[in-house]
Amino acid sequence: MDxxxxxxxxKLSSVxxxxxxxxxxxxxxxxxxxxxxxxxxxxxxxxxxxxxPPTVIGYYLLVGLGSQSWLGQTLESLFGHQLVFNFSxxxxxxxxVNIPFAxxxxxxxxxxxxxxxxxxxxxxxxxxxxxxxxxxxxMVWPGVLTALVxxxxxxxxxxGVVLMMGGNIAGETKTIAxxxxxxxxxxxxxxxxxMSLVLLIFAVTVLAFTTSLSxxxxxxxxxxxx
Amino acid sequence: xxxxxxxxxxxxxxxxxxxxxxxxxxxxxxxPAIAAASNIKFALDELSxxxxxxxxxxxxxxxxxxxxxxxxxxxxxxxxxxLSADERYIEQLAKSGGTLDDGVLYAVGRLAxxxxxxxxxxxxxxxxxxxRLIDSGELKRFAIANPDHAPYGERxxxxxxxFGLWESITPALIYGENVSxxxxxxxxxSTQGGIIALSLAxxxxxxxxxxxxxxxESLHEPIxxxxxxxxxxxxxAKAFYQYLQTDKARQVFSDxxxxxxxxxxxxx
Numbered sequence: 001m002d003x004x005x006x007x008x009x010x011k012l013s014s015v016x017x018x019x020x021x022x023x024x025x026x027x028x029x030x031x032x033x034x035x036x037x038x039x040x041x042x043x044x045x046x047x048x049x050x051x052x053p054p055t056v057i058g059y060y061l062l063v064g065l066g067s068q069s070w071l072g073q074t075l076e077s078l079f080g081h082q083l084v085f086n087f088s089x090x091x092x093x094x095x096x097v098n099i100p101f102a103x104x105x106x107x108x109x110x111x112x113x114x115x116x117x118x119x120x121x122x123x124x125x126x127x128x129x130x131x132x133x134x135x136x137x138x139m140v141w142p143g144v145l146t147a148l149v150x151x152x153x154x155x156x157x158x159x160g161v162v163l164m165m166g167g168n169i170a171g172e173t174k175t176i177a178x179x180x181x182x183x184x185x186x187x188x189x190x191x192x193x194x195m196s197l198v199l200l201i202f203a204v205t206v207l208a209f210t211t212s213l214s215x216x217x218x219x220x221x222x223x224x225x226x
Numbered sequence: 227x228x229x230x231x232x233x234x235x236x237x238x239x240x241x242x243x244x245x246x247x248x249x250x251x252x253x254x255x256x257x258p259a260i261a262a263a264s265n266i267k268f269a270l271d272e273l274s275x276x277x278x279x280x281x282x283x284x285x286x287x288x289x290x291x292x293x294x295x296x297x298x299x300x301x302x303x304x305x306x307x308x309l310s311a312d313e314r315y316i317e318q319l320a321k322s323g324g325t326l327d328d329g330v331l332y333a334v335g336r337l338a339x340x341x342x343x344x345x346x347x348x349x350x351x352x353x354x355x356x357x358r359l360i361d362s363g364e365l366k367r368f369a370i371a372n373p374d375h376a377p378y379g380e381r382x383x384x385x386x387x388x389f390g391l392w393e394s395i396t397p398a399l400i401y402g403e404n405v406s407x408x409x410x411x412x413x414x415x416s417t418q419g420g421i422i423a424l425s426l427a428x429x430x431x432x433x434x435x436x437x438x439x440x441x442x443e444s445l446h447e448p449i450x451x452x453x454x455x456x457x458x459x460x461x462x463a464k465a466f467y468q469y470l471q472t473d474k475a476r477q478v479f480s481d482x483x484x485x486x487x488x489x490x491x492x493x494x
Contacts, residue, residue, distance in 0.1 A: 066301025168288040185406040187431040
């Protein structure tokens with residue numbers, strides 16, 4: 001059991017979610033409420049990571065953020081260290097890969113918010129920010145929660161991107177998925193089995209928890225409507 | 227609703243807590259990251275702990291496929307030393323200017339034919355057992371490393387061609403991404419065997435699962451395994467580099483089935 005790799009994966013998932021979800025809330029709200037030219041192109045672009053193999057994204061990040069590219073060099077001089085083969089590089093990769101998983105569910109929730117509720121709130125003189133926090137966010141919580149869980153678990157299981165641009169460095173970029181792969185290659189099936197079981201139990205628990213939570217939320221909404 | 231909010235708050239708080247804790251973890255002391263071909267894993271694991279015991283210095287080993295490491299190093303991976311499965315990769319790196327010099331040979335790789343315990347495959351250095359199994363139509367799956375980019379796969383293909391088996395075995399072949407994966411396929415029980423690195427077959431972890439026979443090295447080009455210090459190498463990496471060239475280290479390599487670099491007398 002590689003605890004260091006597990007902790008690293010949990011840390012990567014947490015950081016990714018903390019950065020990605022607030023960003024996704026604003027982008028999703030914008031996409032749900034506004035119509036503009038080229039909107040379908042923007043939405044298509046957001047969905048691209050869903051269909052691209054992670055190795056493709058990993059390849060582009062390796063080449064695009066590596067020390068041979070101008071972008072990589074610029075970022076390196078800005079941050080003081082290079083991004084690929086580094087934890088911060090993995091965070092960037094995880095954010096990119098998970099954009100569709102974060103935006104999709106939240107955007108659907110925002111689209112389901114009845115317009116007249118927000119209008120009524122605005123008529124009562126509530127500021128936009130207050131409408132967002134008091135009216136909209138409580139209504140889109142199930143979507144946010146789904147996005148949060150999806151992204152968190154998805155980062156935990158991410159493999160291709162990390163393999164391509166991580167470098168398999170213990171404590172820095174060796175995530176749990178890579179560690180499982182390593183143990184299998186070293187014929188260490190006992191430890192691969194243990195780690196896989198931990199991930200499996202985690203996945204089932206989290207999914208069960210969110211399903212029940214969002215069901216209770218739905219029930220809450222229904223009773224209020226009555 | 228309040229209970230729900232409290233639950234969500236709790237979830238968020240625990241995420242932040244875990245994050246905070248892991249940030250607080252002290253950064254690992256300066257221990258050089260070293261990239262190594264996965265076929266030397268078992269030998270190198272032993273050598274790195276011996277190195278730590280003898281000198282008090284530590285290294286961080288990352289195992290993977292040599293080709294992937296070359297790409298990563300070219301794009302700035304923070305490794306201080308690279309042990310390749312094939313010297314051609316080192317030549318490539320040296321040309322691009324990322325290394326201190328041309329490096330040094332540390333071992334010569336050998337091939338072995340291996341089979342899971344329940345396999346009907348008879349193992350022998352002339353591959354007669356393999357031929358019999360192919361002819362009888364019993365050979366369903368046979369593993370080698372990908373011959374297009376893995377040196378052990380390429381030599382396996384050469385050897386199979388040399389024995390006149392290549393055409394007949396092709397439909398049964400499955401390719402590992404590197405020789406370690408091929409080895410894992412070869413004893414997985416879903417193949418009848420495979421041609422892999424002798425250094426992996428000799429490891430005790432392997433022998434719980436399968437059996438093996440070394441193949442004659444005279445029948446294929448030698449697999450020269452070369453290592454090199456990268457430009458960023460510090461004193462610990464340099465010490466490890468020297469350590470791997472001592473008689474003691476060569477003995478370990480030879481215990482794991484590697485040949486010694488030409489010109490090095492066997493230090494018994």
